[in-house]
Amino acid sequence: MANNTRRDFLKHTALGTAALLVYPTSRVLGANDRVRVGMIGVGNRGQDLLHEALSIPSVQIVAIADVYRRRHDEAKKLVPGLTVFDDHRRLLDMKDLDAVIVASPLHTHTRHFLDTLNSGKDLYAEKTMTWSIPEAEQCMTAARGSGRVVQIGLQWESSGALADARNWVKTGLLGKVTQVESWMSRNTPHGKGQWVRPVPSDCTPQNVNWSAFLNGRPERLFDPYRLINWRLFWEFSGGNVTENMVHQIAWIMTVLDLPLPSAAFMSGGVFSEKDGREVPDTIAVTLEFPEDLVVTWQSTFSNRHYGLGERILGSDGTIEHGWGQSDMVNGEDQESIHYYPEPVNHPQEAAMNGKSKDQDHMANWIDCIRSRKTPNAPVEIGYRSAIACHMANLAYRHKQRVTLLEAKSMGPEF
Ligand SMILES: NC(=O)c1ccc[n+]([C@@H]2O[C@H](COP(=O)([O-])OP(=O)(O)OC[C@H]3O[C@@H](n4cnc5c(N)ncnc54)[C@H](O)[C@@H]3O)[C@@H](O)[C@H]2O)c1
Secondary structure (H helix, E strand, O other), X not given: OHHHHHHHHHHHHHHHHHHHHOOOOOOOOOOOOOEEEEEEOOOHHHHHHHHHHHOOOOEEEEEEEOOEHHHHHHHHHHOOOOEEEOXXXXXXXXXXXXXXXXXXXXXXXXXXXXXXXHOOOEEEEOOOOOOOHHHHHHHHHHHHOOOOOXXXXXXXXXXXXXXXXXXXXXXXXXXXXXXXXXXXXXXXXOOOOOOOOOOOOOOOHXXXXXXXXXXXXXXXXXXXXXXXXXXXXXXXXXXXXXXXXXXXXXXXXXXXXXXXXXXXXXXXXXXXXXXXXXXXXXXXXXXXXXXXXXXXXXXXXXXXXXXXXXXXXXXXXXXXXXXXXXXXXXOOXXXXXXXXXXXXXXXXXXXXXXXXXXXXHHHHHHHXXXXXXXXXXXXXXXXXXXXXXXXXXXXXXXXXXXXXXXXXXXXXXX
């Protein structure tokens, strides 16, 4: 009886809390209302996302904020009549904005994440969710209590391949999984480093809000190379781990429903093009997880033969997911996902190909803004994948195996 009473009390309290936590969007959206969207950071990825958002009929792009004037003009060409700012706070002051897409450099993600939620707007936040572990904790806490719809730009979370893989794992086709191998490989012409972008001639102090870009980083003279090529420097970036491993580790974590890693190790260096970059181009990461699992991720910028992929190795079967088995006719990379049984433990099972269709990640976010449901890549997977990345980078920077506890107390470094 006492237990029942307690359970009832908890049930009512939970319902009461839930009722309190269901915030409306800043406007109540009618069925025919378009979702009014703003964007912070409209560079390379931002302009891709702008195209994606513009292709959804129920979306209206209203305003953008970018520290570089050139981006204002580029965005206005795509969306005539757009309001533009060089300070994201002015965009967030707009009362008639429902939601914001953030595609700024990594070291500014947390500020844009927290400021957007504080302004009461829903958020699409590009990966990696944050630049550091303490920032990931901050963003996770803020999002959980906000009632806002937060989608992380981990678009593989909306993929058909993920749905297929989860299904195979759930139905017990893999047995005990003790190891996952993953890799990502690219190449560039000799002398041209991966990611290096030319600096446009209009990238001058007059056209850039430099202090907003620095975002609290130590003062330094205007440096257009760093503005355009922020990815190459620890101060602003987490290198290829936060650029690409994050997609794959999030995918693996979701497929296998993994908690945070218990330890990480990472070796490598700047081996491909010694062009002044700080972040390594050649990487081998080992992530240990509780309950007998090791995940490895390797990456090179000097050879793209094996494309990118993951192999989930179980005692009863294997999942192989990848791009890069180039089509022999058109030379294009194909995505594929397969299940292969282990004859020694699963002799009756047949091999299978994945069949599920991808969902549109941006459309999923917009649908959730209307329904107030949780999107496909919620803050929790943003958090777990960010922590895994930062643990790996901390291990590399400190040249040691780093446990979760150690990583949390190490603090960020430039
Ligand atoms: N999901 C994906 O597949 C994917 C792919 C590529 C990039 N990304 C992510 O998108 C983000 C942006 O990458 P990118 O390649 O477009 O970089 P980018 O440098 O091309 O674009 C960043 C833009 O942000 C602007 N900016 C810088 N500081 C700002 C500030 N404080 N306020 C407002 N704007 C600011 C810059 O002027 C620039 O236009 C990164 O986090 C990256 O990891 C995701």
